[in-house]
Amino acid sequence: MSNPRVVIVGVGFAGLNAAKALRKAPVRLTIIDRRNFHLFQPLLYQVATAALNPSDIAYPIRSIFRRQRNVVSVLLAEVVNIDLDASEITLDDGQTILYDYLVVATGATHSYFGHDEWSEVAPGLKTIEDALVIRSRVLRAFEEAERNPDQADRWLSFVVVGAGPTGVELAGALIEIAVHAVGDEFDAVDPRNARVVLVEGTNRVLPPYPEGLSASARRQLEKLGVEVLTSALVELIDLDGVSLSTGERIEAGTVIWAAGVEASPLGRMLGAEMDRSGRVMVQPDLSVAGQPNVFVAGDLALVEGVPGVAPAAIQMGRHVASAIWADISGENRLPFRYRDKGSLATIGRARGVADIRGIRFSGLFAWIAWLAIHIFYLIGFRNRVFVLASWAWSYLTFRRGARIITGLPKHE
Template sequence: MLKAKRLITDLDEIAVALINRTNYHGFWPLLYQVATAGLEPESIAYPVRAILRRYRNANFLLAEVNGVDFEQHTVLTDVGSVSYDYLVLAAGSTTNFFGNERFERYTLGMKDLDEAQRLRNHILHCFERAASERDPAHRAALLTFVVVGGGPTGVELAGAFVELIRHVMRKDYPMLDVHQAHVALIEATDRVLATFPESLQRAALDRLRRMGVDVRLNTPVADARPGVLAFKDGSELAAETIVWAAGVRASPLAEALGVTLGRGARVKVEPTLTLPGHPNVFVVGDMAYLEGYRPGVPYPMVAPVAVQMGEQAARNIIARTRRNPMKPFRYFDKGQMATIGRSAAVLDSFGIRLTGWPAWVGWLFVHLMELVGFRNRALVLLNWAYSYFTYDRGVRLIFGVGAEERLKVERLKVER
């Protein structure tokens, strides 16, 4: 959505059609807080039509894009074909299970609101089941929460699990000894937050371990089955909650295009962000494979890159309509940050490296301002303030568990 706003506002004689499979724009860096009962789902999402209604040249279509006919200049969707003069593909990314069907089958993802709510339901179910479980071994597995992947998502989620258990579940479930709860962060390499400076990596690792997270470095995962994660050294860990945060790949739409793909199933693009041989088709964000820092190293699949790519694509479309030359994409790196828990974060921006409370305040401010809409900012700020001063979280509701979820639970019981 944000990628389209510049095009809509800068050239009002262009008719812009936005196609999306959901009717909302989501701020995914805060998904982990929805998954751990810190925020309501609607506080990090905003209706697309509410954003577009101020623009007379914009229209919205709720549809699933299945492919593109480049010869006929049409987008193929589940509700019919849509013609285009210029096309911007920004379908984002999905979880990368590296071709292992068992990882996909027996672990939980967290790439959209549906998955985040499913994870929250699952976590709360685990505590409810643990409260009545008489088998100590199974109770321990129900209270074991594993995150695979030591990037920002994994670090933030592991810290959020600890705080949920320590500050909330301890009071909600007095019949349980929450000291039995076990949060593990599994990383195949020798460091967490690999893209951060080494000093911040050490600070994050130290903070996680002081919080009680069982951080296991140099521990590649070999297999997964119901309630068990197996490692390449032959050891196993029994856990009912295994969250896969070990990587991302481009949306399946990239493979449906029939074009040349790079690592992570990303679409290889020209420096102008156009598809080779199709100067009126632009690919931006996590779908785009463009080497920028040095040969063989593409731009990372993060939100700041996606936003700047969207803005450059809009500028290049405007340039083409005015018969001006297009310009190559240049990423302006404003830095990176990750929160580890209450009053703790790491921040690396413009040569400034911060840890602890100052970095945490910076993280709060940046993420609050990135949200769309005053209502969402107010809701998130109030939730954060409530959680900070009361050590509580207000969204501990289990809902939306339908037939599909019940069938999944029964299937796992049978497979055991």
């Protein structure tokens, strides 16, 4: 009998780790992703704020698996349908692929809470393209201010919506760009007068973190010069700024969306229960109810008490591999157990907050812990070296090496 066909859809943290943990398994692996690279999303904001280049945080999927002998196929394709009765998936070109085991690890994207029209004026941050759009808009805002000093207040105002880790990191980086990276490079305006406003709907920044760390994060942001508005919901976003539920209107040339999550639409094809954001309720072994050979892992999976973070996706990916291993070895599958490794967020160039196994600290040490962990998990030796070098340079000089405005000039 030939080895079972395992199809993994999505090479984010979950899919990547499932495939790697199966490297010695007697299976035939097909790996499918609509991008040809694995993306290290936790550092996307560094691309969006010109600290890193896109290739520093992306790694070609083919290279990752070039020596894994049970990988029979790596496909650059979008999966558009899952037929559970036929045990078959369909790719964007209509090609179908049969599976014995299916791992769906297609992640999540941002949600505008029913206001998709805001995506044009307030880009979110989920892909390399999003990061480049944000980088261009931020850098262009300073250029617009220089050319139109009478509108400098608006062009030098930046609003970040959502004070989760991404929003906090973006806001801290934006104020540092304005004050340090480009502060002394303009003639008609002074970027050091820039206004960065972080807007959050709940009553504190970093809502899932312990209250003490939220308070510390807020203090650190305010010390940097970020205005933090909590208990404020965004009611309208247009080209000139945002209107809030508090009645306040902020005129801003750049608005960035860092709130809301919506799971991958593939989850809807699995016939399982889902929550409001489309995450799929899974069985204790991460399989889909009634489909023991179909697994969901990572941000797409809904497991009580497990947050949508990279360590959870890594652990789920490995767990799915262990369940497949158990089947092959004739053993019982074990239930998934999440090991909380803690939470970290950075604030600007050398500050942060950390909660690691109940030990809470903030400031420079939290930033160093964040730096070490991100370098450790970053895939590829070249990426690690380049990222470390870029950070060292930024740390010592306050400069940012990737200040490139991409996209066509407005008149073309």
